Amino acid sequence: MLTAMNPDGLPDRADLVRELRQLRRGGLPALQALVPEALRAATLHAGYARGPQDLADGAERILRAAAERLGTDDLIGRAAQCTFGLLPGRRGDPAADRRRAAALVYGVTSERFRHSQERQVVEQLAGAVLAEAREPGGRPPRPAPPGAGAAPSAAPRIVVPRTGLPGRAGSRPVTVHLAPIELLRDIDVLVSSExxxxxxxKSFRPTVSGALRRSAVVGCAADGPVADVLADELAAWVRARPGVLPLRPGTVVPTGSGALAERGVRRVYHAAVAVPDGLSYRVDPQHIATAVAGCFARARQERTEGGLALRSICFPLLGAGRGGLERGTSAEWLRWAIEDALSADPDWSVHVVTRYPDAARLFGVEAAEKAEGR
Incomplete structure (x- = not known):
């Protein structure tokens, strides 16, 4: 079937929707054999490829950009990533597994998703592809991800120099990642806000806790039971301590990392900082400092008593999501607490992760960029 081209040189949206529905079944690896006509036209128009030699990688990159345009904090954007295998480590998943993952985003069965939300997800992704292609002036061809179109092995990061405290040990840098926490690699401990x-x-919520829970799940429902590793371990921890709840704010509870171990993550520390307040939560920023200190103390304990060679730890902006705390306040207290912990015990590689550039600047990212001539 020939694709109709609009006066702006872009394909008709209906043709692109039809192609994406077919691509959903074959998955991203199918692009290496053939990039369908409408997607090919959009990829070339947007400048994601120069010609046949990089067309497959370019088509994959425009799909990733389109899903990001929909918003990875949005249900449709997240479901689009799952549907087409755009998440790290999911590129080659079978169509049934990708549909199941997308259905979990909405909290429905695969069959219900297929008959309802999937159509909207594909149509919205097609629209986002065309919107990406219409960017004023086009876009330069983007570098191909490593390994035949796979996702990048590391999230973008900026190393921020520490000034250190006068008369105290330690001037090791803090690495700030502008990325979703589940995309990080080779960090021993990831901290979750609970x-x-x-x-x-819930695993379909756009929160740090939900993202880590979803990413740590082990197994596939098509092959047998699925282990909700983080939630299951926390439930077991509570059962072993009758009457322990609610925890004192700032308490830190460790769990394993489940499937995140494939990304080099060894432990997940759950920092209990959010206190229920009616239908929402409240977070006392002082409890952020308590939780940060507790994370370092727990890591030292597991290193000395448990034999775990823990050397790196990553903090999100604790309490700044559903906890309702302003990002600036969370970042300020987090920065103070990390500085204090490293001044007393500098033998750690510390990371901070956020999706928001304005929050990253609170850690000195902007100054670091200028110093490096970026």
Whole structure:
């Protein structure tokens, strides 16, 4: 079937929707054999490829950009990533597994998703592809991800120099990552923000807790039972301590990392900082400092008593999501607490992760960029 071209040189949206529905079944690896006509036209128009030699990688890159345009904090954007295998480590998943993952985003069965939300997800992604292609002036061809179109092995990061405290040890840098926390690699400990009842966020929620819970799941429903590793371990921890809830704000509870171990993550520390307040939560920023100190103390304990060679730890902006705390306040207290911990014990590689450039600047990222001539 020939694709109709609009006066602006872009394909008709209906043709692109039809192609994306077919691509959903074959997955991204199918692009290496053939990039369908409408997607090819959009990829070339947007400048994601120069010609046949980089067309497949370019088509994959415009799909990734389109999903990001929909918003990875949005249900449609997240479901689009799952549907087409755009998440790290999911590129080659079978169509049934990708549909199941997308259905979990909405909290529905695969069959219901197929008959309802999937159509909207594909149509919205097609629209985002065309919007990406219409960017004024086009876009330069983007570098191909390493390994035949796979996702990048590391999230973008900026190393921020520490000034250190006068007369105290330590001037090791803090690395700030502008990325979703689940995309990080080779960091021993990831910290999750939880409530004082240790109830993790639903896996389809756009929160740090939900993202880590979703990414740590082991197994596939098509092959057998699925292990909700983080939530299951927290539930077991609570059962072993009757009457422990609610926890004192700032308490830190460790779990394994489940499937995140494939990304080099060894432990997840759950910092209970959010206190229920009606239908929402409240977070006392002083409890951020308590939780940060508790994370370092727990890591030292597991290093000395448990034999775990823990050397790196990553903090999100604790309490700045559903906790309702302003990002600036969270970042300020987090920065103070990390500085204090490193001044007393500098033998750590410390990371901070956020999706928001304005929050990253609170850690000195902007000054670091200028110093490096970026």
């Amino acid at each position: 409530n004082v009842h240790l109830e993790m966020s």
